[in-house]
Amino acid sequence: MAKGSLVARRIDIYDNVKPPLCTSCGKPLNPSSKAVSFYCPNCGVFLIWRCEKCRTQGSTYKCPNCGFEGP
Amino acid sequence: METLVPVELYRKMGVIVGTQICTKYMKRFVYKIIQEGFYILDVAKIDERLRLAGKFLSTFEPEKIAVVSVRVYGQKPAYMMCKYVGCKAILGRVIPGTFTNPRLEYYLEPDVVLVTDPRTDRQAVIEASKAGIPVVAFADTDNKVELIDLVIPANNRGRKSLALLYWILTREILRNKNILAPKQDLDVGPEAFMVQKTVESES
Numbered sequence: 001m002a003k004g005s006l007v008a009r010r011i012d013i014y015d016n017v018k019p020p021l022c023t024s025c026g027k028p029l030n031p032s033s034k035a036v037s038f039y040c041p042n043c044g045v046f047l048i049w050r051c052e053k054c055r056t057q058g059s060t061y062k063c064p065n066c067g068f069e070g071p
Numbered sequence: 072m073e074t075l076v077p078v079e080l081y082r083k084m085g086v087i088v089g090t091q092i093c094t095k096y097m098k099r100f101v102y103k104i105i106q107e108g109f110y111i112l113d114v115a116k117i118d119e120r121l122r123l124a125g126k127f128l129s130t131f132e133p134e135k136i137a138v139v140s141v142r143v144y145g146q147k148p149a150y151m152m153c154k155y156v157g158c159k160a161i162l163g164r165v166i167p168g169t170f171t172n173p174r175l176e177y178y179l180e181p182d183v184v185l186v187t188d189p190r191t192d193r194q195a196v197i198e199a200s201k202a203g204i205p206v207v208a209f210a211d212t213d214n215k216v217e218l219i220d221l222v223i224p225a226n227n228r229g230r231k232s233l234a235l236l237y238w239i240l241t242r243e244i245l246r247n248k249n250i251l252a253p254k255q256d257l258d259v260g261p262e263a264f265m266v267q268k269t270v271e272s273e274s
C-alpha cells in the first residue's frame with residue numbers, strides 16, 4: 001500500500017456539515033431557511049430538497065434518480 | 072395501464088372539469104379546452120398523480136399525516152380518509168400556530184400535510200412552510216403551486232369530485248400499506264365519502 005502524503009490533511013469540520021443542496025436551483029441551503037425535504041414521490045430513493053425561494057416560486061424539481069418532475 | 076377507477080367514473084363525478092383559468096404550472100395537466108372556455112384535465116395524469124400521492128403518503132406514519140379542508144365539500148371526504156387511514160383531519164379554519172406553537176390546544180406535529188385546495192387552505196400551507204413540512208395538494212387549473220411539493224391535478228371544488236378523489240387516495244394508501252390487498256376495495260363506496268346534498272347547495 002502506498003504511503004500517503006506526509007502532511008496528512010486533517011478532517012475539516014466542513015467535511016461533515018456540508019449543507020444539502022436545493023434539488024431545483026442547486027444552491028446550498030441556509031440552515032435557518034424554511035426548506036423542506038422529502039423522498040422522491042416516485043422512486044422513494046432520492047432525498048429531494050427544496051429551498052424556500054424555489055418553493056415560493058413554484059419552481060420544478062427533478063429527481064436525479066428516476067427523472068420524476070414535480071411538484 | 073388500467074386506471075384506478077374507470078375513466079367513465081372520473082368523468083361522471085366531474086373530476087376532470089377544470090376552471091376557465093389555467094395557471095402556467097397547471098397547463099401540463101390539461102387535456103383540452105372546451106367551447107365555453109373550460110379547461111379539461113387529462114384523466115391519465117390525474118390517475119398517475121393519485122397513484123403517486125398514495126404511494127408517497129403511505130410512507131408516513133398515519134398519525135403524522137394532517138389532512139386539511141376549509142371547503143365544506145372536502146370536509147367529509149377528509150374526515151373519512153382520516154377515519155380509514157388513521158391520519159389527523161383539520162376541518163374548517165386553520166389557526167395560526169397549528170404546526171408551530173406547542174402551547175396551542177390544537178397543536179399538531181405532522182410530517183406531511185395534504186390540502187384540499189392551496190388557495191382556500193392557504194393558512195395551512197403557510198403554517199406547514201414555517202415548520203418545514205412538505206405539502207401535497209389537490210390543485211385545479213386555476214391554482215398556483217407555490218409552497219406545494221406534490222400536486223394532484225383535479226376538480227377540487229365539486230362535491231362528487233372530492234368524494235371520489237379522497238376515496239381513491241384512501242384506498243391507494245391502504246393498498247400501499249398492505250392493509251388492503253392490491254385489488255381490494257374499501258368496505259364502502261365513494262358515496263360514503265360524499266357530503267349530502269342540501270336544498271340550497273349544488274353539486
Ligand SMILES: [Zn+2]
Pocket residue numbers: 022023024025026027050051052053054055
Ligand atoms: Zn432552490
Ligand SMILES: [Zn+2]
Pocket residue numbers: 040041042043044045046063064065066067068
Ligand atoms: Zn425519483
